Amino acid sequence: xxxxxxxxxGASLRVISKRELAxxxxxxxxxxxxxxxxxxxxxxxxxxxxxxxTVKPPDGRCVAYAMLGRDGDRGTVAVKTSYxxxxxxxxxxxxxxxxxxLYDEHTGLPIALMDCSLVGSLRTPAASALIAQACARPxxxxxxxxxxxVQGTMALPFLVRRLPGLQRLIVHGHHVAGIDxxxxxxxQHHPGRQVEVSxxxxxxxxxxxxxxxxxxxxxxxxxxxxxxxPGALCILVGYxxxxxxxxxxxxxxxxxxxxxxxxxTDLAVDGVLPAINAExxxxxxxxxxGRRDDHHRVFAYNSGMVVTDIALGRLxxxxxxxxxLGREVxxx
Numbered sequence: 001x002x003x004x005x006x007x008x009x010g011a012s013l014r015v016i017s018k019r020e021l022a023x024x025x026x027x028x029x030x031x032x033x034x035x036x037x038x039x040x041x042x043x044x045x046x047x048x049x050x051x052x053x054t055v056k057p058p059d060g061r062c063v064a065y066a067m068l069g070r071d072g073d074r075g076t077v078a079v080k081t082s083y084x085x086x087x088x089x090x091x092x093x094x095x096x097x098x099x100x101x102l103y104d105e106h107t108g109l110p111i112a113l114m115d116c117s118l119v120g121s122l123r124t125p126a127a128s129a130l131i132a133q134a135c136a137r138p139x140x141x142x143x144x145x146x147x148x149x150v151q152g153t154m155a156l157p158f159l160v161r162r163l164p165g166l167q168r169l170i171v172h173g174h175h176v177a178g179i180d181x182x183x184x185x186x187x188q189h190h191p192g193r194q195v196e197v198s199x200x201x202x203x204x205x206x207x208x209x210x211x212x213x214x215x216x217x218x219x220x221x222x223x224x225x226x227x228x229x230p231g232a233l234c235i236l237v238g239y240x241x242x243x244x245x246x247x248x249x250x251x252x253x254x255x256x257x258x259x260x261x262x263x264x265t266d267l268a269v270d271g272v273l274p275a276i277n278a279e280x281x282x283x284x285x286x287x288x289x290g291r292r293d294d295h296h297r298v299f300a301y302n303s304g305m306v307v308t309d310i311a312l313g314r315l316x317x318x319x320x321x322x323x324x325l326g327r328e329v330x331x332x
Contacts, residue, residue, distance in 0.1 A: 012332075039307075067309075069309075098115070100116040114313065119316060123308040124304050136210050140166065142207055143170065144211045145214055146172050147216065172221075205228065216238060216239060231295050251277050254300070
């Protein structure tokens with residue numbers, strides 16, 4: 001029998017926009033479950049997450065990433081691309097685009113081409129919450145988020161979902177609109193929980209059991225390693241925590257040690273990154289510990305793995321398709 005090409009089978013591509021995806025409803029728990037399941041599938045060998053590719057011109061005016069992966073649990077193969085122009089400049093002048101192309105390996109047909117910003121804004125803070133649950137010292141009661149941009153907005157809601165015993169929630173940022181977004185997100189997902197707005201980063205860091213660095217590259221402040229209390233957990237998502245916190249840590253965790261070698265080069269000292277002690281997928285299945293001692297200072301590098309984008313992207317794409325969102329394009 002001759003091979004049937006996609007065009008002969010009537011295949012088309014559903015393109016789903018950022019605006020359409022923003023209208024979807026989701027629960028924090030289902031996001032956490034999907035992301036956790038994706039990490040576990042990697043650890044158990046059911047999914048594949050190759051290292052990302054990076055291209056960047058010598059003058060640093062832009063940076064692009066490409067990530068291929070396979071979610072074995074959902075039979076989904078996908079490619080994520082990410083492009084940022086002006087990464088070191090003023091935020092108002094930056095241009096950022098990210099997409100996810102999903103394919104069903106059972107039918108051999110494309111599922112969707114979709115904007116990936118919603119998925120990214122959810123899977124990263126969800127991963128931070130999973131890290132905190134696994135790596136924070138017992139009895140952790142105070143969490144500080146440094147930064148109030150896209151990644152900082154949802155950090156506290158996800159943290160509280162996995163660590164309901166947190167008593168003090170603190171945000172430190174420099175943009176009024178961003179602070180308002182953090183407070184609004186907490187009110188939406190955890191009505192009645194209060195968030196303190198810090199104006200003294202050093203004091204807030206000294207009192208925190210969990211510090212999430214989710215600031216942008218232009219952030220004027222960073223948590224110094226000497227400010228961290230014994231037993232503190234640092235989770236670096238973007239910026240806002242000095243690299244010495246990694247080098248002086250008693251225990252080091254990464255979502256992917258291999259990926260950290262690609263995206264974490266700015267943390268190196270004299271070109272060297274210290275060895276990672278444990279990776280999140282293995283921690284979640286119990287083959288590696290999240291920490292060794294309650295008094296150890298733990299540093300975790302959360303770089304996001306494409307398998308989590310794929311798993312969450314498939315969920316969002318199916319929800320959008322069920323609602324008739326998107327536009328069919330006869331690409332083939």
